Amino acid sequence: MAVIECIPNVSEGRRPEIVAAMADAIRAVPTVRLLDFSSDASHNRSVFTFAGDAPGVERAVLALFERAIADIDLRVHKGEHPRMGAVDVVPFVPIEGVTMVECVELAKKVGATIADRFGIPVFLYEEASTNPLRKNLEDIRRGEFEGLAAKMATEGWAPDFGPSKPHPSAGASVVGARMALIAYNINLATDRLDVAKKIAAGIRHSSGGFRFVKAAGFTLGDRKIVQVSMNLTNYEKTPIFRVFEVVKREAARYGVNVLESEIVGLVPSAALHAAAEFYLQLEGFKPEQVLENKLRTEN
Amino acid sequence: MAVIECIPNVSEGRRPEIVAAMADAIRAVPTVRLLDFSSDASHNRSVFTFAGDAPGVERAVLALFERAIADIDLRVHKGEHPRMGAVDVVPFVPIEGVTMVECVELAKKVGATIADRFGIPVFLYEEASTNPLRKNLEDIRRGEFEGLAAKMATEGWAPDFGPSKPHPSAGASVVGARMALIAYNINLATDRLDVAKKIAAGIRHSSGGFRFVKAAGFTLGDRKIVQVSMNLTNYEKTPIFRVFEVVKREAARYGVNVLESEIVGLVPSAALHAAAEFYLQLEGFKPEQVLENKLRTEN
Numbered sequence: 001m002a003v004i005e006c007i008p009n010v011s012e013g014r015r016p017e018i019v020a021a022m023a024d025a026i027r028a029v030p031t032v033r034l035l036d037f038s039s040d041a042s043h044n045r046s047v048f049t050f051a052g053d054a055p056g057v058e059r060a061v062l063a064l065f066e067r068a069i070a071d072i073d074l075r076v077h078k079g080e081h082p083r084m085g086a087v088d089v090v091p092f093v094p095i096e097g098v099t100m101v102e103c104v105e106l107a108k109k110v111g112a113t114i115a116d117r118f119g120i121p122v123f124l125y126e127e128a129s130t131n132p133l134r135k136n137l138e139d140i141r142r143g144e145f146e147g148l149a150a151k152m153a154t155e156g157w158a159p160d161f162g163p164s165k166p167h168p169s170a171g172a173s174v175v176g177a178r179m180a181l182i183a184y185n186i187n188l189a190t191d192r193l194d195v196a197k198k199i200a201a202g203i204r205h206s207s208g209g210f211r212f213v214k215a216a217g218f219t220l221g222d223r224k225i226v227q228v229s230m231n232l233t234n235y236e237k238t239p240i241f242r243v244f245e246v247v248k249r250e251a252a253r254y255g256v257n258v259l260e261s262e263i264v265g266l267v268p269s270a271a272l273h274a275a276a277e278f279y280l281q282l283e284g285f286k287p288e289q290v291l292e293n294k295l296r297t298e299n
Numbered sequence: 300m301a302v303i304e305c306i307p308n309v310s311e312g313r314r315p316e317i318v319a320a321m322a323d324a325i326r327a328v329p330t331v332r333l334l335d336f337s338s339d340a341s342h343n344r345s346v347f348t349f350a351g352d353a354p355g356v357e358r359a360v361l362a363l364f365e366r367a368i369a370d371i372d373l374r375v376h377k378g379e380h381p382r383m384g385a386v387d388v389v390p391f392v393p394i395e396g397v398t399m400v401e402c403v404e405l406a407k408k409v410g411a412t413i414a415d416r417f418g419i420p421v422f423l424y425e426e427a428s429t430n431p432l433r434k435n436l437e438d439i440r441r442g443e444f445e446g447l448a449a450k451m452a453t454e455g456w457a458p459d460f461g462p463s464k465p466h467p468s469a470g471a472s473v474v475g476a477r478m479a480l481i482a483y484n485i486n487l488a489t490d491r492l493d494v495a496k497k498i499a500a501g502i503r504h505s506s507g508g509f510r511f512v513k514a515a516g517f518t519l520g521d522r523k524i525v526q527v528s529m530n531l532t533n534y535e536k537t538p539i540f541r542v543f544e545v546v547k548r549e550a551a552r553y554g555v556n557v558l559e560s561e562i563v564g565l566v567p568s569a570a571l572h573a574a575a576e577f578y579l580q581l582e583g584f585k586p587e588q589v590l591e592n593k594l595r596t597e598n
Contacts, residue, residue: 033594095590095591096591096594180590240575241579260580260581261580261581261582262581262583262584263581263584263588266588266589267588267589268589268590269568269572269589269591269592272571272575273571273572275575275579276539276540276572276575279543279574279575279577279578280540280543280574281557282559282561282562283486283559283560284561285561289564289565290566290568290571291350291479291565291566291567291568292395294334295302295334295350
């Protein structure tokens with residue numbers, strides 16, 4: 001069976017009963033599993049993680065929109081996190097037995113349905129993007145809800161689906177397909193923030209590092225250590241082990257050791273297998289040799 | 300759902316039609332998947348690998364015995380591999396959602412049924428063993444089919460289930476539970492067989508090495524390199540990465556590099572995750588963080 005993950009971000013993180021109602025709407029779809037959801041009050045935003053087959057995931061997204069439109073009004077919404085829609089962003093992620101191309105198709109189908117059914121403009125992003133200037137979420141969202149009507153009136157900002165003006169209370173939504181994202185941190189055995197910041201600058205894409213790494217340096221004040229905090233946005237093309245080895249080497253340049261690393265939240269099994277394959281110098285290894293993969297694909 | 304793997308070894312490797320009929324008997328059980336089977340003509344032996352829930356695996360084993368008893372006569376069986384039964388050995392291996400204790404219980408239940416239904420003596424081994432002198436397969440099988448009647452007449456060799464004499468044509472069977480076994484080889488960038496042999500001696504249990512490692516040194520003549528060939532019999536207690544690192548270090552002592560390693564056949568996903576966890580220095584990592592595990596256990 002195909003498994004697609006969907007991680008919608010919704011502009012409500014302060015009213016638990018509203019968030020719970022949205023979670024229930026997702027859970028009500030039989031072929032979908034709600035894996036996680038969490039709210040941030042200062043961001044006034046919630047993130048849901050669920051997975052299922054394509055029809056189930058589509059149904060769950062539409063059910064979520066129905067609730068969000070009824071309960072969220074961006075004209076009165078305040079929060080630290082940038083946003084332009086009640087359901088702000090909806091990524092589809094291929095997990096098992098499904099290709100990126102199929103997730104792109106699903107994003108377009110669901111995007112068109114959202115526009116038709118709810119009168120919400122939809123912008124496609126990442127792998128589903130139809131315009132290189134509208135691939136990054138940050139570029140599409142720049143100006144936020146408050147600047148959206150003006151932005152949509154300028155050339156190049158007609159939505160992919162739906163009306164040419166924002167929905168009065170629900171704004172616009174960004175829908176697309178992307179690889180699974182890994183939140184990965186490396187903690188250094190030092191309190192020198194400059195070291196973490198220099199390493200982060202060296203490995204992140206924006207300043208010349210790996211293409212699929214976003215990184216920043218932080219202090220973990222309570223532990224008196226520093227952290228290189230990362231998002232790995234394509235673990236197949238920029239694998240964990242390569243990032244880890246480069247961070248370790250760059251830290252050594254400052255006489256600093258890696259204390260530990262951590263994965264925050266979920267990680268695809270294949271991302272860990274790739275690390276094992278690298279370090280054990282495994283030759284000719286095939287995914288079918290993983291017992292669990294074999295169990296799920298054979299016969 | 301619980302997943303138990305079963306890897307019966309059968310004393311027939313020369314008549315493909317007989318082997319195919321046994322494979323079909325396993326495939327006929329709806330809740331079981333036949334993952335692999337292979338025959339060795341010089342050993343005159345076949346190995347089946349299948350997996351399923353406890354009732355399914357039990358049914359498949361009994362169906363296999365029914366065919367094997369009809370088609371195999373050990374009085375006329377010749378082959379290089381030691382054997383004492385038509386179905387020589389039946390291990391149950393816990394894979395997912397099932398404990399070793401449950402696999403031991405299943406081994407005892409299936410063993411008793413084999414004895415009752417087919418009149419075959421059954422010896423329990425490995426984790427299911429009820430006697431420390433009868434834990435290792437090699438100890439139980441010593442003397443083979445030809446010496447079995449005499450052996451069973453001596454003290455301490457009454458079977459765990461069934462008659463006190465061998466079945467005339469099917470001998471006796473060894474049934475038990477064990478951890479998944481990983482066939483793991485490390486190839487060295489040298490043609491010096493003495494180096495592979497010394498390293499194998501250093502890491503294997505029998506000569507003072509790791510408790511759950513069997514190892515030997517070989518020449519891969521066609522490639523002009525040598526190999527440390529291993530069976531890892533408990534990857535939780537003697538993990539792949541520790542064995543790899545020690546082999547690498549011992550090779551360095553002789554000025555030799557590790558060229559590559561290889562996993563032969565199947566490997567449990569968790570064994571690779573443990574390697575990733577070690578090399579990436581992952582702190583606080585939990586199996587539930589693996590997306591595929593989460594998908595299969597939640598809701």
